[in-house]
Amino acid sequence: MRLWGGRYRRPPVCLATTIRGKLLSTRMRYETVKLEAIEPSTPFLSTTDFCPTTDTKMPFNLISSTTQKAPYYSPAAKNISKPTAGLVLGRDLYAKKALGAFGSAKHGWFCKASHAMIFRKRAGEMNSPIVHWSLGVHHFEGSSCIVLPCEMKVVPGNPGKRYIEFPRKDAATLVSITSMVGIECFGVAPHSWAWQLQNLNSISAHLPPALRLFIDTEMDNPLHLAADNAFYNIALHTLEWIASDIGCDYAAGDNVVQILFKLVKFVTKYTDAKVYTVLEKRFTALSRMCKHSGELLQVDEAAQCLTDEDQRKVHAEQDKATEALQELQQYRKDYKEHRAAHVKATGGCTKKVVEYKGPKKVNYNHLNQKTCKLLLPPGGLLWRRRGMDTWCSRYKELPTREAKDSAHGSEAGALLQCLRHTWCWYLDMKGFERTACPITDLFDDHYDAGAAAGAAKAS
Numbered sequence: 001m002r003l004w005g006g007r008y009r010r011p012p013v014c015l016a017t018t019i020r021g022k023l024l025s026t027r028m029r030y031e032t033v034k035l036e037a038i039e040p041s042t043p044f045l046s047t048t049d050f051c052p053t054t055d056t057k058m059p060f061n062l063i064s065s066t067t068q069k070a071p072y073y074s075p076a077a078k079n080i081s082k083p084t085a086g087l088v089l090g091r092d093l094y095a096k097k098a099l100g101a102f103g104s105a106k107h108g109w110f111c112k113a114s115h116a117m118i119f120r121k122r123a124g125e126m127n128s129p130i131v132h133w134s135l136g137v138h139h140f141e142g143s144s145c146i147v148l149p150c151e152m153k154v155v156p157g158n159p160g161k162r163y164i165e166f167p168r169k170d171a172a173t174l175v176s177i178t179s180m181v182g183i184e185c186f187g188v189a190p191h192s193w194a195w196q197l198q199n200l201n202s203i204s205a206h207l208p209p210a211l212r213l214f215i216d217t218e219m220d221n222p223l224h225l226a227a228d229n230a231f232y233n234i235a236l237h238t239l240e241w242i243a244s245d246i247g248c249d250y251a252a253g254d255n256v257v258q259i260l261f262k263l264v265k266f267v268t269k270y271t272d273a274k275v276y277t278v279l280e281k282r283f284t285a286l287s288r289m290c291k292h293s294g295e296l297l298q299v300d301e302a303a304q305c306l307t308d309e310d311q312r313k314v315h316a317e318q319d320k321a322t323e324a325l326q327e328l329q330q331y332r333k334d335y336k337e338h339r340a341a342h343v344k345a346t347g348g349c350t351k352k353v354v355e356y357k358g359p360k361k362v363n364y365n366h367l368n369q370k371t372c373k374l375l376l377p378p379g380g381l382l383w384r385r386r387g388m389d390t391w392c393s394r395y396k397e398l399p400t401r402e403a404k405d406s407a408h409g410s411e412a413g414a415l416l417q418c419l420r421h422t423w424c425w426y427l428d429m430k431g432f433e434r435t436a437c438p439i440t441d442l443f444d445d446h447y448d449a450g451a452a453a454g455a456a457k458a459s
Helices: 011-020 023-027 082-095 099-110 193-199 222-228 236-246 256-268 272-279 281-289 308-345 369-374 411-430 445-458
Strands: 117-121 134-139 145-149 151-155 158-165 173-175 183-191 212-215 380-384 390-395 401-404
Touching (some): 082 099, 099 222, 099 236, 117 222, 183 222, 222 256, 256 272, 256 308, 272 281, 272 308, 281 308, 369 380, 369 411, 380 411, 390 411, 401 411
Antiparallel strands (some): 117 134, 117 183, 145 173, 183 212, 390 401
């Protein structure tokens, strides 16, 4: 197809661009007319009748691009696709004469941006394309991984601190990971320019202001680093595959907490108490997924003003938010039951929380921020939202509870709800029941009756 200026473009690409840009319906104002087709006397042949008898393994005809000379199977970030990932995996396995290892392509499960990990394969371990440091971005399940090549550098004036830098000439690329042997990694954490000024010596004289990724852990292997983080938010079926791959025994009906407990203990050799501390980190990973779930589930009326396509996207995000909340609640329930059973099996005390040394009763009539902080469990946080009659509380890095004064009758009623929220999380994390709370009257019903009466009076 000839375009303006004597240039040529492939007809499928040009037509796809025209349809996707809605040229006919928006700019040309062309309205299609629905025709009532006359039923033919003989049936038409279907499109499958004109296809070859043997189909190709990959959908080559479904790949589209807007460029004139599209690098359809080039490992570039602008044209990443699953067929590309499969070709890279096949090429590497063919070079190693190990085509039978296609089933082991699940070893790239650790290669995700949310895991904040850079890795490489030690030189001499095999001819591998990842001998340089790379930041994991995404793993196509059963296929290759998207990575960003990077360089590790020492912070000038701070010999013990290292950060990573991304060369501008290197784009995202695809690598195949078919074995965990010989892979070494570091955990990284992003730090702002303000953090760098406060924690690094004379950083402003050596590096320009920027958000940077700093090395956060010692050198390790991906399996041990993932175990130290409770395997992030990896799904149950992947955890089962990891357990079977490394030889960790587990039962077929184990839930996430049960299989995580066995996996972490098998990999790290930690004590039971430390394993439970590691499992608490998964609450943080699941809480990030639920950070804005409450807001997403309250936009049904506003979504009616959007187009049909945007409404479908909103409903899809709401479904994801609901699933994330359910996953967090189920993990909380399973964790509490598992730890309570462990405490009972080891002969531990389930009626006393020794870490708390504050008041034993709630003085509801004199409950304010100062007195409420004395009643918080270890690790609990309490603060008031600026410019609003709302109190907020949370336990460690877990979800935040907000309570308005007007919704609970008074400031004391809102503070009481925040106290209960933090204590519920604390008791669940320790495997205790509500009756084990050292504040004997925290969950009494007469407080709820007084708060309800105050709320009704305020309304």
